Amino acid sequence: MDNILKMSFAALFSAVVLAACGGNDETTPDSNANTENDAAENTETNEEAPSEEESDSMEEMDHSRMDHSSSGEVPEELADAQNPTYPVGSEAVMSANHMRGMDGAVAAIEGAYDTTVYMVTYTPAAGEEKVEDHKWVIHEEIENAGEQPYEQGDEVILEADHMEGMDGAAAVIDAAEDTTVYMVSYTDMETGEEVENHKWVTEDELSPVE
Structure with a gap:
């Protein structure tokens, strides 16, 4: 049991x-x-x-491909300014902030021209990411530009070569202004690089050297 x-x-x-x-x-x-x-x-x-660092990198992408210097050549039809506030050979302080190292730099005036200047948004010809609110493109750097200036919202084809993929790119005019535009040489405030014949700076972005 x-x-x-x-x-x-x-x-x-x-x-x-x-x-x-x-x-x-x-x-x-x-x-x-x-x-x-x-x-x-x-x-x-x-x-x-995306991380904060990645977001900052995307915001800076606009002018990362910009050619700061140029050969100094300008379109044949571009008219020299008759009485520019800052004549060729003079100096002025830049307050432009559309490129790093520019704000506060002393610029040597290499050229002064009366024209219509545009802020544009465009898609690079090679199909890269859209560039918004690019400063600046002048009237003479637009394909088949007539005598009348373009207006906000107009669609154009660019002939400027300030940035990779700009020449031949389709663009939309974001803003337009009749003014004196300047080609300048200066020392980059951040890198110390010598920038020659930079295109373009508007008269509103310059002030006298004190």
Whole structure:
């Protein structure tokens, strides 16, 4: 009789142990699934939210491809300014901020011209990312430009070469202004680089040297 009780107890104990093991096996897949889902959600979140450094880099992309210096050649039809505020050979302080290293630099005036200057948004001819609110393109740097200046919203083709992919690119006029525009040489305030015959700076972006 004692043996029968012992065997029954052993059988009951084994059944309890097996049931416990079976319960652990059933919960494991759910736990793994939750872990995998959490990892996927974290990956999606990281992909959707660029870091602050990446955001700053995208904002600076506009003029990263800009040719600061130029040969100094200008369109044949571009008219010299008759009485510029800053004549060729004089100096002026720049307050332009459309390029790094420009604001506060002393510029030597290499050329002064009366024209219409435009701020434009364009898609580079090579299909690169759109460039918005680029400063500046002058009337004579637009394909088949007539005598009448363009207005905000007009669509044009650029012939300027200030930046990669600009020549031949389709653009939209964001703003237009009749003014004196200057070609300048200066020392980059951030890099110390000598910039020669930079195009363009408007008269509003210059002030007398004190």
